Amino acid sequence: xxxxxxxxxxxxxxxxxxxxxxxxxxxxxxxxxxxxxxxxxxxxxxxxxxxxxxxxxxxxxxxxxxxxxxxxxxxxxxxxxxxxxxxxxxxxxxxxxxxxxxxxxxxxxxxxxxxxxxxxxxxxxxxxxxxxxxx
Amino acid sequence: xxxxxxxxxxxxxxxxxxxxxxxxxxxxxxxxxxxxxxxxxxxxxxxxxxxxxxxxxxxxxxxxxxxxxxxxxxxxxxxxxxxxxxxxxxxxxxxxxxxxxxxxxxxxxxxxxxxxxxxxxxxxxxxxxxxxxxxxxxxxxxxxxxxxxxxxxxxxxxxxxxxxxxxxxxxxxxxxxxxxxxxxxxxxxxxxxxxxxxxxxxxxxxxxxxxxxxxxx
Numbered sequence: 001x002x003x004x005x006x007x008x009x010x011x012x013x014x015x016x017x018x019x020x021x022x023x024x025x026x027x028x029x030x031x032x033x034x035x036x037x038x039x040x041x042x043x044x045x046x047x048x049x050x051x052x053x054x055x056x057x058x059x060x061x062x063x064x065x066x067x068x069x070x071x072x073x074x075x076x077x078x079x080x081x082x083x084x085x086x087x088x089x090x091x092x093x094x095x096x097x098x099x100x101x102x103x104x105x106x107x108x109x110x111x112x113x114x115x116x117x118x119x120x121x122x123x124x125x126x127x128x129x130x131x132x133x134x135x
Numbered sequence: 136x137x138x139x140x141x142x143x144x145x146x147x148x149x150x151x152x153x154x155x156x157x158x159x160x161x162x163x164x165x166x167x168x169x170x171x172x173x174x175x176x177x178x179x180x181x182x183x184x185x186x187x188x189x190x191x192x193x194x195x196x197x198x199x200x201x202x203x204x205x206x207x208x209x210x211x212x213x214x215x216x217x218x219x220x221x222x223x224x225x226x227x228x229x230x231x232x233x234x235x236x237x238x239x240x241x242x243x244x245x246x247x248x249x250x251x252x253x254x255x256x257x258x259x260x261x262x263x264x265x266x267x268x269x270x271x272x273x274x275x276x277x278x279x280x281x282x283x284x285x286x287x288x289x290x291x292x293x294x295x296x297x298x299x300x301x302x303x304x305x306x307x308x309x310x311x312x313x314x315x316x317x318x319x320x321x322x323x324x325x326x327x328x329x330x331x332x333x334x335x336x337x338x339x340x341x342x343x344x345x346x347x348x349x350x351x352x
Contacts, residue, residue, distance in 0.1 A: 030333065033286055034306070040198065040203060043212060046216070047191065050215070054223040058224075061227060062227035063228055
């Protein structure tokens with residue numbers, strides 16, 4: 001009570017302040033109140049409803065290993081989901097080899113088809129066949 | 136017959152197939168001695184009797200946690216149902232990993248409760264109302280119910296993590312280590328949550344507790 005009279009703080013305290021002994025009694029009263037909380041009553045048919053609902057839901061097959069997350073849906077493991085292309089090193093190597101072989105083959109075939117590029121003389125096409133320069 | 140056999144009709148437990156009552160009883164007696172881990176393993180193989188046994192063992196606790204955390208009884212039932220449907224669907228993939236099944240169940244329940252509480256608009260404290268009571272009215276019963284209504288209102292005003300710590304520690308009787316495991320935090324953090332929660336509860340329930348002390352004295 002003396003604290004209430006002597007307090008210079010704005011606004012009244014929310015409840016009567018307690019000394020240490022009072023605080024301990026308050027703690028015990030809170031403990032008693034918490035301990036006296038009644039047990040929530042379990043609905044009689046809840047277990048039956050859950051059992052009936054589970055009968056309509058298929059189980060997730062075992063994928064082996066690893067702890068389960070608590071709420072997030074479990075991410076499929078690598079063995080259970082389709083692998084993307086960059087997870088297939090041999091396929092990537094094979095694709096690279098095919099592209100390289102195609103490039104090499106093109107470089108080998110090209111001179112046979114269009115001739116040797118260095119042997120082509122394009123000057124007559126550019127300057128005419130009878131180029132004369134009068135100095 | 137066991138309580139299990141009385142709780143669930145054999146046809147429902149057996150997934151709809153007719154099963155001799157003697158066989159159900161024998162298997163139920165065997166399930167009595169099985170650990171949660173063994174029952175989960177059997178549930179993962181589709182054994183509905185093991186699943187029913189898990190329900191019988193843990194449904195009341197999970198429902199109680201949800202009911203104390205959420206103000207709405209229907210929401211609490213939904214959470215309990217969701218928890219055990221996850222048990223059914225994920226049983227094949229569950230591994231103990233050093234933690235008890237109850238820890239996993241409480242963790243799912245808490246996360247679902249927090250998710251639901253964030254989705255719905257919080258009710259005002261006055262909405263907690265008085266608990267349902269169909270017993271004959273008496274002054275002591277009424278006084279006790281009023282006290283519990285005040286407690287429920289004060290709990291409803293606590294932050295989610297403090298409320299979860301109070302529900303698990305004080306109502307469910309979990310130790311700080313297991314509470315920390317359920318809430319995915321440290322033991323020190325749990326102790327801090329409980330201290331702050333008690334301080335808030337005493338602050339809000341101060342007049343009520345003081346009145347109870349005076350009545351008791």
